[in-house]
Amino acid sequence: MNNSIYPCLWFDTQAKEAAAFYCSVFKDATICSENPFVSIFSISGKKIMGLNGGPLYSINPSVSLFVLCETVAETNAVWDKLINGGQALMPINKYPWSERYGWVKDKYGMTWQISVVYQQGDKQTLSPSMLFTGKNFGRAEEAIHFYTSIFNNSSVNPLIHYPAGDANAGKVMFAECKLNGYNVIIMDGPGEHAYTFNEGVSLVVDCDTQEEIDYYWNKLTEGGEESMCGWLKDKFGVSWQIVPANLGKWMNDPDKGTKVMQAFMKMKKFDIARLEAVAQ
Known part of the structure; x- marks a missing residue:
């Protein structure tokens, strides 16, 4: 993968x-x-x-x-x-x-x-x-x-x-x-449709550095809107999650997962340094 x-x-x-x-x-x-x-x-x-x-x-x-x-x-x-x-x-x-x-x-x-x-x-x-x-x-x-x-x-x-x-x-x-x-x-999609983009299916972007997170966050929110926990909507309403590549590893650790989640629940854009500090 x-x-x-x-x-x-x-x-x-x-x-x-x-x-x-x-x-x-x-x-x-x-x-x-x-x-x-x-x-x-x-x-x-x-x-x-x-x-x-x-x-x-x-x-x-x-x-x-x-x-x-x-x-x-x-x-x-x-x-x-x-x-x-x-x-x-x-x-x-x-x-x-x-x-x-x-x-x-x-x-x-x-x-x-x-x-x-x-x-x-x-x-x-x-x-x-x-x-x-x-x-x-x-x-x-x-x-x-x-x-x-x-x-x-x-x-x-x-x-x-x-x-x-x-x-x-x-x-x-x-x-x-x-x-x-x-x-x-x-x-x-021509014709009448009772649906449009929402958070039900989003696209996740794994990022190795804060610079990557900042870049994708700034680009994809142009004309769109920020949300919480690394989520955003672009100008078409498509939902994206811009996340640290290590997030899954932290969340799967029984000792670190809860602390990391409590930290990022307060964030809009993810701050890797703060999450790494919490995960230590």
Whole structure:
């Protein structure tokens, strides 16, 4: 797990249960660490956080996880497990862009886009997918330029627009961005949607130094807003957590975890030096 950016899924109290479920669904998945607040797991080598945050926020489809499968049989198998107790947002079927694709909301509320891709090469097989809906519709390309200007090792390929003559001409039909080498899918979402970005699914950025924390905090809050405990919202309403890379290690230590948490609960932007002092 070498991705410094990764999704965080907000649960009421079911993070551990959900992480175990997801690790039973996917063939290359494992639990990495657990404490009463956070479960870290990986799918296809990519890190995901499950957070027990209470009932304040709920996951919605504005940020889903897009999974590439090697065969139709694997696509069907993953779908069958995720749909159990959940519901189809787009039925699994053949579509113009995929021989086998479906969008499903699982029993915990998380949404997954499952697609077969035969020649994967070195493609990242699990990626967060952002859908720009409502007042954000038409801002996907602006977001692409914003994010790729902030993160190093960034690129965009492909960037596909709705064609001329279409009601949504010029809007982003599909784009894949590399941010710090980590793949994120971005699309405009035409039509009526009862959801937009919220804290239910956020993106976490692990930082080794205070300079990194300051940089990402200052860049991503431009036009957005600060929140508590390392959380912020960017100008599109996407939630980010800018955190020290050592935070998980501290939180998993029974002697340090409570003290560190008490310290950062009073912070907006994380102060690594203060947290390190508390953790000693």
